[in-house]
Amino acid sequence: MVDPAMLTEPVEPAYAAGATTRRLAAEAWDHLWPWSRAGFSRQKLVQAVGLALAVAVTTVWVLAGMGEMGAGALIGWWVGWSACEVLVRLSAKPYVKEGPWWGRRYRAASVMDMLCYVAFKNLLVGALLFLTLKALGRVVV
Amino acid sequence: MMFARLCRRFQRSIAGGLLGMVMAGALVLLSEPVRADSYEAALPPELHSSPRMCDYVACTEVLPGADSFSERRGQPPFVEGYKTEGGQKTLVGYVMLSTDIVDIPAYSGKPVVTLIGMDATGHFVGVKILKHSEPILLLGIPESALIKFNQQYLGKFVGDQIEIGKARPEENIIGLDAITGATVTVIAQNQVMMVSGGEVAKQVGILKPQVRPPATFIDTGETLTWDQLVAEGSVARLTVKPQDVGLVSTGQPYVDLWFGLLNVPTVGRSILGKDGYERLMAGLHPGEQALFVVKTDGIESFKGSGFVRGGLYDRVQVRQERDTYTFRDLDYLNLYGVLAAGAPAYTESAIFIVRGKTFSAAYPWQFVFLANKLDKTTGAKTFANFDREVWLPARYLEGGRPAYKRPDAPWLKMWKDRAVEIAAFVVLLVAVAVVYSRRDALVRRADRKNKWPVNAFKYTGWVVSIGFVGFHAMAQPSITQVLTWFHSLLFQWKWELFLSDPFIFIFWIFIIVTVFLWGRGLFCGWLCPFGSLSELLYKVGERIGLKRFQGKLPKPLHDKLKWVKYGVFLGLLAVSFFSMPLAEKLAEVEPFKTTFLVGLFNRSWPYTLFAAGLLGLSIFIERPFCKYLCPLGASLAMPTTFRWFGLKRKQECTSCNACAHGCGSQAIDADGRIDQRECLLCLDCMVLYHDDHACPPLVQERKRRTKAGQPLTPIGQDGYFIPIIPVPAGAAAKETTHG
């Protein structure tokens, strides 16, 4: 049934009804790990390509941590990975949070929702990593 | 019937025609060439490094009358310009390159490279911008504005107190007109001019150093350990990291220095031992101060590898307010050892004598390390300085620390100067947030026919925002600020710079907070100057009889066009990573600069036509720019996906289209769901939601109760009449007996 209080259909991830701490841990895992078993059984190719790209982008961050990567390349890779993450998530974990971040309401993600989610999350993650590396002097601009 | 059809056709043709014009306007803007001469201009690297600076830049342009120039001399460097008459050379004045002297970044995070000419009496005679990276000066405000700004310095004396803003004759302060919309840039530029000119004027004797009462030290008789000296602040540390000078970190600092004044008996004795201290003091003239420096770590020397006899130590100096003290070889003594218990091992050491009689150890002073910063993209080296301030503990000074008032930072001055307006602005923002958070009470007071309880507040917000925020304070937020942040994050994040524009600074804090609380709607719908102006025009159009020509685009078309703004935003962001100038140019899709910063009639016709076209279109279609084009709106809409508190809905909304029909933003879909990204929080639907003469389920219930003779209870939080629950007969009887 349509819930007029949210933009798309309500969705309940398996952890939604669990204890708060379990749910928060599962949510944190969700933010960091875009893949799921269901996703793999649905769209093997997208998930596998995503995984490969994730390995590549992790390598890029590690290289950057060793002072071997320019800022431009780093940003380029991060943006590329983010685009891929949108696709991976849409087939593996196709939902987003609705309302307060501490709440337990979720809804199905449209492409735009997922784009907004990944862009926002990766901006925070990217900025955190980038500024850390910059403060450590590993990335110089 | 016929008329209605005509009207509809008219609406459709205006919509199509004007939208076409908007697109065409955008294309005209995009095809116009960038008018910027010194924006990111490529300068010859020799300009920064060659002793013969004036071979690489036209020094005569800033020092009229000079026909020959010396090599770079002095510390910080400058050149002398001469006039040859009858084979005789006479000094005309001095030319300096700002980046040789200061490292003050402007709004972009990069310095404005300025060539400055000053005559032999210390008056500015020429200023030329060689290179800048200021996006704001690229298109919105012509570069000529900066040139005009700089011309205000001509004829002014370097020792004058020159500030941006109103003159204050009673305090001897000369005011300069700022560039509207580029306050941050000109504040930085003023510092560049005054510090550069001042540094050279002091070296050549035009500006006399400030005389400060000398310190009289108290001998406490103690001998302290290294840690004690550090803890009390008489020995201090200055560390420079490789990344600070544009190098990749290897884990080792660029330079790690410790320093302190040796004249203080307790400190001198602790560091040098009793004999060493006495020997040192015996060799000093009255008023001279000895400073020890040791390098405990680092890849760079503080003495400089190219140091020559008779030369100048060009990496370290001492500064006290506007006075700088440099060291020559005669000011250097060997430091044979640091005797304080627990002192670290060091690889380089020196004792420097501060000879200026004007230096006073009783006041705060700074130890400065000078370096060159490598700009990775251009390979050019710019000057950078790192300092550490110290002030001797009061217990070493007779009479304690003297009274000393630190001069306000330029940004702080800005806040103080405009304190009243800033306070008014904060009140406005808080008021809007409070009013919105009390929306439930307001919408209940309003109904479909009388929305004034809500609109009185909203319209006041619009009018104040257009007049005060937009036209007066010029605080229209813009996508260029978002792009600038991204870039400052990469290059150099300086809080001082953002703080220099108090209104924009405060506005963004408000925007960020409210986007996460309620979504972009509170800013866009209630406070954005351009958005308010455009919706106000629509409302005025409605009042003056143009209602029949007003309309919305068909929903399917709207649902397609609304994506355009996201494309514009993401496109700008992408372009900015490759070319900031191009992104800034494309950001002209925002008519904000034309409307508020520069003025509709002060710009070339494509800009005026574009802004006026959008505003004209706003009379017939509600906020066309906000709905379809605004990159700022789009950038705020994206995080709005995750706003915490949305608007209320009833289950019946899924089949009722009343709200959707009245939604000017076309943000409600066929299932009654509100798209928070598109909703501008006008609250019209919330008025309807509580109106028992408009909201169909409420109307129905009202009629039913009236017919059944039941009372009309108030409408509850869930948007329904509070149900009448019949009290069981037994309980009622009990109540009565007990009562």
Ligand code: SF4
């Ligand atoms: S969409 Fe743009 S112009 Fe419209 S109100 Fe929002 S920021 Fe202002």
Ligand code: SF4
């Ligand atoms: S009518 Fe409702 S959904 Fe539409 S813009 Fe106003 S508040 Fe938002």
